[in-house]
Amino acid sequence: MADSPSEPARSINPRAVRYVKLGPGGSWEQDSKRLGILRFGFESADPETLALCRAKDWDELARSWREQGKQSPGTATSFTNQIRAFFEDQGDTLWVTFIDDVLHYGFLEPGEPQRWDRDANYSSYRTLCGGWRTTDATGATLTKTSLPGTITKLSMFRGTSCNVIDAERLVKRINGQRSDEVTRVEQARTSLLEALVPLIQMLHERDFEILIDMGFVNAGWRRLGAVGGNQATKDLDLEAPLTRERAYVQIKCQTTQGELDAYAKDFANKDTYDRLFYVYHTGQIEHSFSEAGVTLFGAGDVARMVLEGGLVDWVIDRVK
Structure with missing residues (x-):
């Protein structure tokens, strides 16, 4: 049984990897995605073209492109090679494309292309085994923003189909594999986050308030009120400049579940407020706590704020 496109992909080992553009300006994308097919142009379902493909007479097909289509020898050869790759694929070529800024990929089922009968342009299609897939082996969606430029630049290709130059890297990405270099950095990042937690818990109350203030400002929030002070229920008064969302922050070095419930x-x-950020570094809080509009930031969350906000050295300087 084929995998569901929404499930994590199985490990793949393709013979070749090709990019395909689904129609002029992506006009065939949605039908191809919905039906789980790869639709192909070049009049590939024209009876004469189909006969030459079946006979594997690729030289004659290139000649027909030169004579009938008045194409240059180089262009005629390119058209022929693209049709040949589509026609001869026995299901071991990985086909990839971009739809709505997400990488879609799949393998063709064996068999000849079929004519797309909904129009008269002699385009053809082949069915994909299990349809188009969009997630890697770990279940992560393959968005453009999560892929290297060597892969995303394929969407700028002006032709119909081409070999993927960085194929090995793409296959590893789909298989959920990471390079040794990336693995080392990820491990170092995890270790740093873990090491930051006890340092954050060593901060004096005033330093902790200043740290949280800098963290939210670095994240794009605008501070409207002073840090700390004698305000009973808020230590920071914030606004999101673009959306005008209002939020306030309650900062606690140590807290309890009862205290959190009272603030919630x-x-x-x-x-007048859309959100409450309840920030603390030490305390017994139920991880299942859920209250509309209330966001909990424990020591681990603060550590990520410190790392992403470039505040690691600031924390070290305060506790060393």
């Missing part, structure tokens, strides 16, 4: 109840009665 108070927030529910405030009409």
